[in-house]
């Protein structure tokens with residue numbers, strides 16, 4: 514591990530050509546050399562099931578929890594589905610919320626991004642995640658990033674303005690993180 518903060522990236526879209534995945538890649542590239550970035554694969558995380566949990570966390574859940582446990586900062590990139598949080602994103606948060614009252618999101622700085630084609634930049638999912646994550650951590654960055662009116666990638670990249678917005682927002686999250694002890698951006 515280097516001198517920078519640990520940053521875990523969670524992407525709530527599993528599709529190839531995901532706008533949110535592309536935004537996460539911008540953040541990962543931008544943080545390169547300044548943070549220890551991990552990117553757990555949410556496609557491997559099974560649906561939360563308390564019976565499974567009682568037997569023991571499946572390997573993908575162990576990997577997810579470890580990535581978050583060693584990171585001060587959690588960046589969530591998610592689509593909005595049906596005016597709310599997609600299952601992939603919520604499922605990851607549900608696992609991370611366990612055990613109840615002592616999940617590994619506790620005291621994590623959480624940043625929330627939504628990219629999509631609508632003019633409101635996933636406003637509903639961002640608001641919902643602020644509420645959900647706010648129950649789990651007191652360090653949720655209140656300024657979510659919504660990137661509206663993007664429908665597809667060009668050469669696997671977001672439009673330049675969107676990439677710039679991601680980089681600016683990552684800097685803002687790092688500034689926000691400085692107020693919390695133990696975080697060293």
Ligand SMILES: Cc1cc2nc3c(=O)[nH]c(=O)nc-3n(C[C@H](O)[C@H](O)[C@H](O)COP(=O)(O)O)c2cc1C
Nearest residue numbers: 526528531532533534592593594595596629630631
């Ligand atoms: C099941 C489903 C529901 C959706 N609901 C919304 C919605 O409520 N609001 C919105 O802005 N976009 C909605 N969309 C469009 C997504 O924002 C769009 O497909 C986006 O590109 C998904 O993110 P991704 O590119 O990272 O996969 C929906 C898409 C799907 C597949």
